[in-house]
Amino acid sequence: MNHSSADQDCDSTQMLHYLSKEEAVAMEMELLRDYHFGLHQLTEILGHACAVAITKTYPLSTLGKRQPTVLVVCGPDQNGCIGLACARYLRLFEYMPTVFYPKRSSQSPHLDFTVQCEKMDIPFLSYLPTEVQLINDAYNLVVDALLGPETELGTAAEPFTSIMLTLRGVKIPIASLDIPSGWDPDEASIDGINPDVLISLMAPKRCALSFSGIHLLAGRLLPYDIQKKYELNLPKFPSTACITELH
């Protein structure tokens, strides 16, 4: 093992690579198939890192409302499951998350992470108010885990279109996980969410080039060989941090 050469391979002075949808899918497939990562494991790592990213960006002490409320909007894909894990960690970090999870998945990670939230006494909303003022008044911020890179836009029909319409009207900050809901991983979309914060998972996707808000990278797990193969040139994570800033 040559320790110093691994560092040189990830030289932070080289250009950060923004993954295409195809590359992102291939990279995750490799992690699952060749590196034996499990979906529960990846979801846990990424959900934790997202909650850390949110805590660093919106610390408890800076929240405007009396209660540290956060609305976490979860979809039926992997992105939504990471949202569920994120909600559980936000509760452990002493926030008061509420989950809105309108289209439940019957996949094993979703079922397990839902039970874990319910058993943490995290409330689940049965519907999202269409009156945005109610959302602005009730929550300090929204975590958008509705639609992810793997969601085909063609399937993004109801209730997702209505939810995105509502979220586009809220005045409180929105933090999107991996890509803003409604965007294609390869490009921005005016029909999607316009978040204040984008939390890229493992590596940024190409659409993030069109994003001008606060941009964080969450999830420190990629083996050096994968980083090299996809020429990611990720920035260094400080010490034991699981998040870092992207520019």
Added chain:
Amino acid sequence: MNHSSADQDCDSTQMLHYLSKEEAVAMEMELLRDYHFGLHQLTEILGHACAVAITKTYPLSTLGKRQPTVLVVCGPDQNGCIGLACARYLRLFEYMPTVFYPKRSSQSPHLDFTVQCEKMDIPFLSYLPTEVQLINDAYNLVVDALLGPETELGTAAEPFTSIMLTLRGVKIPIASLDIPSGWDPDEASIDGINPDVLISLMAPKRCALSFSGIHLLAGRLLPYDIQKKYELNLPKFPSTACITELH
């Protein structure tokens, strides 16, 4: 949900509870059965937290040797699997871990976490030198994940007895995961390891009352209801930290 009462239930001025072996087994069973945590998930959380604990206690900049080498000794039980996850995170945190894992388990988490280490180019030793000076010279510290609370002492025959004998002779620091190998969860044992650092996982076990070294708690995951049921009275974890000090 009553947010403030949850905090009061975990009042840090109350006495920390040290779990008996029976309580530790029952608590983990509840996490798996009622809270739908998975073994991969728990192993990932705890392995990560152990690597953070080791990094905080022995930062890269303070290591005596030219290379940041760490020997991680893993057994066939859950403790050993957490050691494998810890080794992977130590590599991500830029240490140079080497794993010694003499009795491999055929259980799914062990197999997956072994592949993840191998794919991170972490070397596996085929035998442990009996000449302790070789260990003292080659490594900065040892992580002891050989025998855990679930290991029956009756089964701790070879190669474990010889490995413990060797490790009792090393001069470099040893950090034990959950309990020092060879100890019973309920009490210390003179036949076991005498670590410099004890990293209790989720909650301290009763034998830790006999331990006088550096004592850390790793793994911030316990639902508030579990903490209350077992009257753990855990200290507060600062901000988003996954470890905290115990006294």
